[in-house]
Amino acid sequence: MIEVLELEDFMESLGNVMVTDARDKWVWSPDKSGLFSTRSFKSIAAAECNEEVGFRVKGCGWVPSKCRIFMWRVDLDRIPTRAALVKRNISVESVDCALCGEGVETVEHLFTACNVTMRVWNRFSEWVKIPPIFAFSFKDILSIHKGGNGDKKVKGIIRGLVMVTCWAIWKARNDKIFGNGQGNSEDIFGAVRSLGFFWLKNRSAHKNIVWREWCNYPLYMF
Template sequence: MEVGCRCFEFVPLKSFKELCLAQPDPDLVCLVKGCKWLPSKCKIFAWRAGLDCIPTKQALVRRNIISDSDECVFCQEAQESVDHLFTGCIVAMKVWSGISSWIKSPPLFAFSFKDLMDFYLSSGGGAPAKDVIRGIIIAACWFIWKARNEKIFNNGKGDWLEIVGMVKSYSFFWFKNRCKFKDLDWVEWCKFPLYML
């Protein structure tokens, strides 16, 4: 498709993965590879958020797309940036508190999105446990973003308990259907998602 003097073409997912793996920053690459049980949309979202390429209000104001308030849709206490939305907002902090108690880890405190994505490195257990925790964190970021959009476009509640519930149910579904653990038990998963390891 030709637009002006620039040529644009659609890139298939395989080419996207190759492009991501060619990136020089290993912190961003690790978000795309691994975590095979997560859908690609969640991994791509985390990759884009790590690059500060998602349309937060701060990014939209910076690009002159909106000119009204750039306050966080959840707390209205700070500018809605990637770091604030996922680590500094009171709703996000409550989500991380709920996730921490669910995965039985020390409280999850992060000051930036990168800190959040690196949390799994400090968690106990072997590689399979770290993969589950990393996937849960990426899924939680995805559902925080979905709740944010729901609040903006459909007057949603933005309830942190609902977000944690979505993380538990969807991560169970994704993990059960994309991993070797086909006989996962929902009740046990809700108590502790690493029970089978």
């Protein structure tokens, strides 16, 4: 009895199949022409994609590409934090944050909740003269430049300095684990000012910026 039912189901599934003497061929059903095209595939992929647009690597050309790509990886949670290493079955001595020693070292903790990092962001907001930074996720970090006053150029500099800050935080974390770094907020913020000055002066049109003025206010030239 079971075999009869299975045969009936199989024959029913063939109800819409038309058998002809024509030669078999592949047909790309999403396109009326039946031909595959990159354009039709992109339209399908765009329609199926519901994820929010992540970090854009373009822009802020004065920031080295390695730093911008790093930000893209952080946004995707693709950097080797201690939590990420454990998730990939890699043995680590501790999952605690390397900078503050409190809380599991995830992307969100390291860049928004770590006590050392929070002190860096407080110094950053005072230096750039923007409202205090209250970040609850890395997405909030990526939006810091949108909350400041000024035109597109000013916001571009702030966005670049945010990247430099995240880069300095990660570098300090690695130096504390693998080198002799102290991982304190003063050293990290000092690295942000020096790296930001060096990269902006040598990789942009702002070649006449002055260190003393820069240390007081990095947007003094606008």
